[in-house]
Each structure stands twice: as C-alpha cells, then as structure tokens.
Amino acid sequence: MSRCGRVALLGPPNAGKSTLLNALLGQKVTIVTPKPQTTRNQIVGILTADGAQAIFMDTPGLTQVRGRLSRTMIQAIWESLRQADVIMPVIDGNLYVRHGELLEKDLAPVADVLSHDERPMLVVINKVDLFADKSLMLPLLERLQAMWPRAELFPASALTRDGLEELRTLVSQALPEGELEFPEDQISTAPVRFMVKEIIREKLFLHLRQEVPYSVAVDIESWEESAETGQTVIYAVIYVAKPMHKAMVIGHNGATIKQIGTEARKEIVELLEGKVHLELWVKVREHWTEDVAFLRDIGLLGEEL
Ligand SMILES: Nc1nc2c(ncn2[C@@H]2O[C@H](COP(=O)(O)OP(=O)(O)OP(=O)(O)O)[C@@H](O)[C@H]2O)c(=O)[nH]1
Ligand SMILES: [Mg+2]
Incomplete structure (x- = not known):
C-alpha cells in the first residue's frame, strides 16, 4: 500500500x-x-x-x-x-x-x-x-x-x-497509508504566473531595505507568448505603499529596478525554459496591505476562516 x-x-x-x-x-x-x-x-x-x-x-x-x-x-x-x-x-x-x-x-x-x-x-x-x-x-x-x-x-x-x-x-x-494524490512528477501546485510573481518579489526583498520589502506586492499585467520569436513577454507591476518607496525601488538612475529585473529574468528563463522579455514598472497604491479586494486580486487572500 x-x-x-x-x-x-x-x-x-x-x-x-x-x-x-x-x-x-x-x-x-x-x-x-x-x-x-x-x-x-x-x-x-x-x-x-x-x-x-x-x-x-x-x-x-x-x-x-x-x-x-x-x-x-x-x-x-x-x-x-x-x-x-x-x-x-x-x-x-x-x-x-x-x-x-x-x-x-x-x-x-x-x-x-x-x-x-x-x-x-x-x-x-x-x-x-x-x-x-x-x-x-x-x-x-x-x-x-x-x-x-x-x-x-x-x-x-x-x-x-x-x-x-x-x-x-x-x-x-x-505519512498515512493512501493513494497518491498527485502525479509522481508533479512538484508544485503553484501556477507558473504565481512563481514568476514570487521570483520578482524575492529579488525585491533582496535589494530593498528596512520596511520597503514589506510594502511591496507584485502582479502580472500582461503575459504573451509570441509564436514567431518563441519569446514570452511579461509586464509586471510592482505595487508599493508610499511614493518614497517607489523612488527606492527604482533607485538612482533606475539602477535598482534594473538589477531586480535582470536577476528575476534570469530565473524566469530557467523556469519557463525559453526566451523571456520582462518589463517592470512601479505603482503607488497606498494602504494596499489593508485592502481586502486588492489582496484577493493579487492572490494573497486565502479562504476566509
Ligand atoms: N546557515 C544556515 N542558514 C540557513 C539554513 N536554512 C536557512 N538558512 C538561511 O536563513 C534565511 C531564511 O531562510 P528562509 O528559508 O527564507 O526562512 P523561512 O523560515 O522560510 O522565513 P519566512 O518565510 O520569512 O518565515 C536565509 O538567508 C537562508 O539562507 C541553514 O540550515 N543554515
Ligand atoms: Mg519562507
């Protein structure tokens, strides 16, 4: 068994x-x-x-x-x-x-x-x-x-x-005895888009300091696979809670967001096993951590208990 x-x-x-x-x-x-x-x-x-x-x-x-x-x-x-x-x-x-x-x-x-x-x-x-x-x-x-x-x-x-x-x-x-619930080769239940958002958030956490990582959320704005070029074109939005945080994510002359994008893209290429074009931009959304509808939209709200 x-x-x-x-x-x-x-x-x-x-x-x-x-x-x-x-x-x-x-x-x-x-x-x-x-x-x-x-x-x-x-x-x-x-x-x-x-x-x-x-x-x-x-x-x-x-x-x-x-x-x-x-x-x-x-x-x-x-x-x-x-x-x-x-x-x-x-x-x-x-x-x-x-x-x-x-x-x-x-x-x-x-x-x-x-x-x-x-x-x-x-x-x-x-x-x-x-x-x-x-x-x-x-x-x-x-x-x-x-x-x-x-x-x-x-x-x-x-x-x-x-x-x-x-x-x-x-x-x-x-483990209790029982039939396998998932196919043997499945390692995760997370959709690829969720993984991509998480990879970007990981790089944000690694490059930002103090309270800023806790004020960021990532969402995918658009995702297109070009049959011609074989490239996946991903537009992702980084939400922050304050205008000052936006400046910190972007960094001097855009250096921070460029670095985050480069590192994230490298890992997304491995995940998708193909060419990737990643565009990131930053939007301010005050008090998003308190906004139930927003949390649900970006997939952070589980079942209400
Ligand atoms: N030296 C050492 N560092 C470790 C070990 N396991 C994890 N770390 C480090 O500890 C830090 C936190 O690791 P995470 O896996 O993110 O910890 P977590 O418990 O998932 O943290 P949260 O998601 O924030 O609750 C990272 O810098 C890891 O590299 C270990 O066995 N030895
Ligand atoms: Mg953890």
Missing part, C-alpha cells in the same frame, strides 16, 4: 522553512531571503519517492497580527495546520542555542495547541551548520521535549543538507 499525506512546515520567521522545503525537493518551489516574513501564503511542494508522497505546505512565519496582510498570513498557517497529517515545526537552532530565552515567546502562538495534538510531529532544529559544538544544543532539546513530549526532535541543516536524507525517510514513515 502506498503512503500519502500533508506535512505542515511552520515556525518563527527566518527559521529556514522555505529553504528546507526546496532542499527536501531538490528544486526551488518557494522563495528564500535573509529577511523575516518572506513567505506570504501557503506554498505546496510535493515529494514522491518509493511509493510515498509527502505534500509539504510551506507557510509564513509565526508573527504578531498587525493588519490585514499579516492576518491573512496567519490564516495560512492555521489552515495548513488544519490540513496536516504530519506537523513539522522548524526552528533556527543557532538562534536558540545563543538566545534560549526567546524560544518560548517565539513558539507561543502554537506551543499549547501542538502539545495537545495527536498527529505525528517532527521538529526540525535547523541551521546546525552554524555551531560546531553540538552539545550546545542539549538544553534546547530538553526544553523542546518538555514543551512537546510526543515530538521527535531532528537537528539538521537545510543549507548544507546535513540530515535531510534521514529526514525524508522519517517523513515518509509518518
């Missing part, structure tokens, strides 16, 4: 959830940046091997509610948790080895709920490549085990892929 089930990746911002998902799949399905709150909604990545299919759900980092957009992001976490057969909290091991006092506060939104949950739970203590002395982890492991006695704790590094082979096996053993 085959195995198939959903695995919810959840945890504090910047823990490496998205890096871990890409590393488990061996392919990029979700964007990664050094900044917290990169992921904004549920992203599905599918791993099928040896008759087992794990449907991973990457989620936004656990944060405080501060408006409509963050409420949407938090809903994506709870919705993923509801759907999960296996729960996979991911934490930055290096952070809590050094600042153990932050652990309880950072996990507070889910600590209690998960301690009562009956489903299999694998806790990934990520970023172990950042400290050589593994015994430094012992107090952290003890505290996690006290918080979630039924959980299996698993130190790993999504970056160096240390431990991931074993983690894949553990996940696959924890």
Whole structure:
C-alpha cells in the first residue's frame, strides 16, 4: 500500500522553512531571503519517492497580527495546520542555542495547541551548520521535549543538507497509508504566473531595505507568448505603499529596478525554459496591505476562516 499525506512546515520567521522545503525537493518551489516574513501564503511542494508522497505546505512565519496582510498570513498557517497529517515545526537552532530565552515567546502562538495534538510531529532544529559544538544544543532539546513530549526532535541543516536524507525517510514513515494524490512528477501546485510573481518579489526583498520589502506586492499585467520569436513577454507591476518607496525601488538612475529585473529574468528563463522579455514598472497604491479586494486580486487572500 502506498503512503500519502500533508506535512505542515511552520515556525518563527527566518527559521529556514522555505529553504528546507526546496532542499527536501531538490528544486526551488518557494522563495528564500535573509529577511523575516518572506513567505506570504501557503506554498505546496510535493515529494514522491518509493511509493510515498509527502505534500509539504510551506507557510509564513509565526508573527504578531498587525493588519490585514499579516492576518491573512496567519490564516495560512492555521489552515495548513488544519490540513496536516504530519506537523513539522522548524526552528533556527543557532538562534536558540545563543538566545534560549526567546524560544518560548517565539513558539507561543502554537506551543499549547501542538502539545495537545495527536498527529505525528517532527521538529526540525535547523541551521546546525552554524555551531560546531553540538552539545550546545542539549538544553534546547530538553526544553523542546518538555514543551512537546510526543515530538521527535531532528537537528539538521537545510543549507548544507546535513540530515535531510534521514529526514525524508522519517517523513515518509509518518505519512498515512493512501493513494497518491498527485502525479509522481508533479512538484508544485503553484501556477507558473504565481512563481514568476514570487521570483520578482524575492529579488525585491533582496535589494530593498528596512520596511520597503514589506510594502511591496507584485502582479502580472500582461503575459504573451509570441509564436514567431518563441519569446514570452511579461509586464509586471510592482505595487508599493508610499511614493518614497517607489523612488527606492527604482533607485538612482533606475539602477535598482534594473538589477531586480535582470536577476528575476534570469530565473524566469530557467523556469519557463525559453526566451523571456520582462518589463517592470512601479505603482503607488497606498494602504494596499489593508485592502481586502486588492489582496484577493493579487492572490494573497486565502479562504476566509
Ligand atoms: N546557515 C544556515 N542558514 C540557513 C539554513 N536554512 C536557512 N538558512 C538561511 O536563513 C534565511 C531564511 O531562510 P528562509 O528559508 O527564507 O526562512 P523561512 O523560515 O522560510 O522565513 P519566512 O518565510 O520569512 O518565515 C536565509 O538567508 C537562508 O539562507 C541553514 O540550515 N543554515
Ligand atoms: Mg519562507
């Protein structure tokens, strides 16, 4: 009998959830940046091997509610948790080895709920490549085990892929029996257009500072494939919340947006496996993070719970 089930990746911002998902799949399905709150909604990545299919759900980092957009992001976490057969909290091991006092506060939104949950739970203590002395982890492991006695704790590094082979096996053993839900070669459920928007947003996050990344959203204005040239012509709009942010995205003499466009295009070419012409422009849309209709239009609003 085959195995198939959903695995919810959840945890504090910047823990490496998205890096871990890409590393488990061996392919990029979700964007990664050094900044917290990169992921904004549920992203599905599918791993099928040896008759087992794990449907991973990457989620936004656990944060405080501060408006409509963050409420949407938090809903994506709870919705993923509801759907999960296996729960996979991911934490930055290096952070809590050094600042153990932050652990309880950072996990507070889910600590209690998960301690009562009956489903299999694998806790990934990520970023172990950042400290050589593994015994430094012992107090952290003890505290996690006290918080979630039924959980299996698993130190790993999504970056160096240390431990991931074993983690894949553990996940696959924890899945319930059942028929495969997706074809064996499918790795994501995200439409290509969504991926393109996310790639552009990743480059924006990488090049912008302070609060600006959190004020950007990307939408596709038009998308045409020319049969003659074999080129995909994509016009994308970058929305920002303030006129000042528009100037920052564009940069001195347009240098920043040019760089963002070049980097994004390179990755979109790989994704589409063909020639791409990418045009970016910036529009100011004040208070878009609070605008429900807009959030829905750009695909950021999930089901209302
Ligand atoms: N050294 C090291 N860095 C890592 C590891 N895993 C992730 N990172 C880095 O941590 C940062 C955050 O990674 P993400 O995968 O975007 O983290 P996330 O948990 O998805 O973050 P949000 O989407 O913001 O909640 C990036 O700079 C990664 O390169 C790891 O195992 N070791
Ligand atoms: Mg992420």
